[in-house]
Amino acid sequence: xxxxxxxxxxxxxxxxxxxxxxxxxxxxxxxxxxxxxxxxxxxxxxxxxxxxxxxxxxxxxxxxxxxxxxxxxxxxxxxxxxxxxxxxxxxxxxxxxxxxxxxxxxxxxxxxxxxxxxxxxxxxxxxxxxxxxxxxxxxxxxxxxxxxxxxxxxxxxxxxxxxxxxxxxxxxxxxxxxxxxxxxxxxxxxxxxxxxxxxxxxxxxxxxxxxxxxxxxxxxxxxxxxxxxxxxxxxxxxxxxxxxxxxxxxxxxxxxxxxxxxxxxxxxxxxxxxxxxxxxxxxxxxxxxxxxxxxxxxxxxxxxxxxxxxxxxxxxxxxxxxxxxxxxxxxxxxxxxxxxxxxxxxxxxxxxxxxxxxxxxxxxxxxxxxxxxxxxxxxxxxxxxxxxxxxxxxxxxxxxxxxxxxxxxxxxxxxxxxxxxxxxxxxxxxxxxxxxxxxxxxxxxxxxxxxxxxxxxxxxxxxxxxxxxxxxxxxxxxxxxxxxxxxxxxxxxxxxxxxxxxxxxxxxxxxxxxxxxxxxxxxxxxxxxxxxxxxxxxxxxxxxxxxxxxxxxxxxxxxxxxxxxxxxxxxxxxxxxxxxxxxxxxxxxxxxxxxxxxxxxxxxxxxxxxxxxxxxxxxxxxxxxxxxxxxxxxxxxxxxxxxxxxxxxxxxxxxxxxxxxxxxxxxxxxxxxxxxxxxxxxxxxxxxxxxxxxxxxxxxxxxxxxxxxxxxxxxxxxxxxxxxxxxxxxxxxxxxxxxxxxxxxxxx
Numbered sequence: 001x002x003x004x005x006x007x008x009x010x011x012x013x014x015x016x017x018x019x020x021x022x023x024x025x026x027x028x029x030x031x032x033x034x035x036x037x038x039x040x041x042x043x044x045x046x047x048x049x050x051x052x053x054x055x056x057x058x059x060x061x062x063x064x065x066x067x068x069x070x071x072x073x074x075x076x077x078x079x080x081x082x083x084x085x086x087x088x089x090x091x092x093x094x095x096x097x098x099x100x101x102x103x104x105x106x107x108x109x110x111x112x113x114x115x116x117x118x119x120x121x122x123x124x125x126x127x128x129x130x131x132x133x134x135x136x137x138x139x140x141x142x143x144x145x146x147x148x149x150x151x152x153x154x155x156x157x158x159x160x161x162x163x164x165x166x167x168x169x170x171x172x173x174x175x176x177x178x179x180x181x182x183x184x185x186x187x188x189x190x191x192x193x194x195x196x197x198x199x200x201x202x203x204x205x206x207x208x209x210x211x212x213x214x215x216x217x218x219x220x221x222x223x224x225x226x227x228x229x230x231x232x233x234x235x236x237x238x239x240x241x242x243x244x245x246x247x248x249x250x251x252x253x254x255x256x257x258x259x260x261x262x263x264x265x266x267x268x269x270x271x272x273x274x275x276x277x278x279x280x281x282x283x284x285x286x287x288x289x290x291x292x293x294x295x296x297x298x299x300x301x302x303x304x305x306x307x308x309x310x311x312x313x314x315x316x317x318x319x320x321x322x323x324x325x326x327x328x329x330x331x332x333x334x335x336x337x338x339x340x341x342x343x344x345x346x347x348x349x350x351x352x353x354x355x356x357x358x359x360x361x362x363x364x365x366x367x368x369x370x371x372x373x374x375x376x377x378x379x380x381x382x383x384x385x386x387x388x389x390x391x392x393x394x395x396x397x398x399x400x401x402x403x404x405x406x407x408x409x410x411x412x413x414x415x416x417x418x419x420x421x422x423x424x425x426x427x428x429x430x431x432x433x434x435x436x437x438x439x440x441x442x443x444x445x446x447x448x449x450x451x452x453x454x455x456x457x458x459x460x461x462x463x464x465x466x467x468x469x470x471x472x473x474x475x476x477x478x479x480x481x482x483x484x485x486x487x488x489x490x491x492x493x494x495x496x497x498x499x500x501x502x503x504x505x506x507x508x509x510x511x512x513x514x515x516x517x518x519x520x521x522x523x524x525x526x527x528x529x530x531x532x533x534x535x536x537x538x539x540x541x542x543x544x545x546x547x548x549x550x551x552x553x554x555x556x557x558x559x560x561x562x563x564x565x566x567x568x569x570x571x572x573x574x575x576x577x578x579x580x581x582x583x584x585x586x587x588x589x590x591x592x593x594x595x596x597x598x599x600x601x602x603x604x605x606x607x608x609x610x611x612x613x614x615x616x617x618x619x620x621x622x623x624x625x626x627x628x629x630x631x632x633x634x635x636x637x638x639x640x641x642x643x644x645x646x647x648x649x650x651x652x653x654x655x656x657x658x659x660x661x662x663x664x665x666x667x668x669x670x671x672x673x674x675x676x677x678x679x680x681x682x683x684x685x686x687x688x689x690x691x692x693x694x695x696x697x698x699x700x701x702x703x704x705x706x707x708x709x710x711x712x713x714x715x716x717x718x719x720x721x722x723x724x725x726x727x728x729x730x731x732x733x734x735x736x737x738x739x740x741x742x743x744x745x746x747x748x
Contacts, residue, residue, distance in 0.1 A: 058142065061081060102130050143250075169262075178264070202291065367450060418449075522582035608631050
């Protein structure tokens, strides 16, 4: 159901039940903060009131919404008061009845209160049939003291205060916020949760505590505006809009979940209904959490953790040792040598292992999705662990990759962050506008990529030296880049986001990616000591402080994904978490642990806490995400509400494990387990290769909403295997005993 001009306004109310007929107010209960929750006489029946003292006070005369579809030009919306109220033990039962043609819709809501949470258990039954018609039902609430423009919204991986950039035409994009009217399907949400935070630091959060998410292929494949009526739809939608009077905010949930983009930008309207036929039944539950005295980051953290506890994400047993071996073998198998140059090239087809056969598929890139140096250092680790010919082969590959990059890619100034293995020429990793190593006008060298891989190289330098193997050229190469970078740090601590390759010419001055160099600079400071490392230390701490001031204080992190500049994304949270932990390593100051915890709070909200099923009539062979594979742990790629996901988040499993060690917060332990175990659901393993090339392969991305189960392509990029491996070896390095606990078979 979408927000529309009401065709039927007010209440359709009948006489109240005898037991409460004379009462103007029927108490439901009292929240832990003392706020009364009641059904109050309104519009000839009963409406809902939650008498919070602050801006989060709710009062709605007609909380039941029913939308009936007769034709695209005849969609009728009714806001309805309850016409009878009775008691059933600890529950208050409220009933609304809506006649619609030859059909009658009966809505029964069972209210109960526990702590700061109001729960509603809804059952809807249809008697009679209007052939060809469809309907939705919803719970709509008003916050009379709120204003849309001053309300901060939280929808996990979708909204952080407001829209997150690069999604103007989405149903939760900038145009929707300009229209003060947004909606989003719950299958695009890691937790089906809509939160509203108000200027007085009070808040209310609406959760679907038992989502099922069923759908059909016709729904998921729709590319144009559609109206679909199907009893198999099991997903709802959330939304909010400014009250028509301009004062107050309306928000709620409807089932099934149709959404509409703003008229100003067009887009795809997807109206979804259940058939208005005799015997049709809906059942869903909702929960409202009220809170006060929380800043937005605190509200975001507490609302998410509440949803986490309610949804109780399940762990999937995994033989981590098998994962480690097959992914190493797969990764080593993709290393390519051309005329003495060795690297992991850009993209392969996951279904057959062949290259993509496109002009840039021989690029070997640093950082982001290429991760050549990080991959090389992982291969060195496996060589140390496995003393057989297999392990020694991996060590040789790792050394060759590093030697290739050091020999062919200058770092002061950086000629690029990638090499074309055919030509040996420097190029850039993203965007892929440079073919066969010929840098094109407009190519950009982004801050992130070299920083990520050179950090791993410095770590490998330290590890190798401890084993009696000195590689001074590794350290010198990393310092070349750092020494080029340091003079470009601004007075506020920020670094530019991108340059023209091979120059000092800045093409994106935004400081939003300034978390990227912090771990590299911190590692160099520790390796070089207090005197020689002083400038790296100072620069690292200034950049980390800039990120906290510019992003961390607001609880919103931006700017990591290169193809979506300055957009809110999970990788910005992941990299900020790493930056703050690196600052802690430099200083020992617990301030940085608290800041790291705040970044972790944001980062985990991109992780699915529930299983989204594939379409009931999908053909498994056509899907990338296979039916029955759990979706818990998969991470949303970027804001926008489209439901695109990948497994990039498992790279942060060691960081959450470390947060657990630093804080003792068992929630961080739980998140680390999910990121270690539940992020491998679509990884091909022995006996479970799906339709992929073989064990160790996985395609890059998928969708859990629009085009559910499909991805943008069926390609493999090096980051997939690198991240899977780091989720394991990073925790092993941190604490072997903790690793054993995290990797243990789940008990439930």
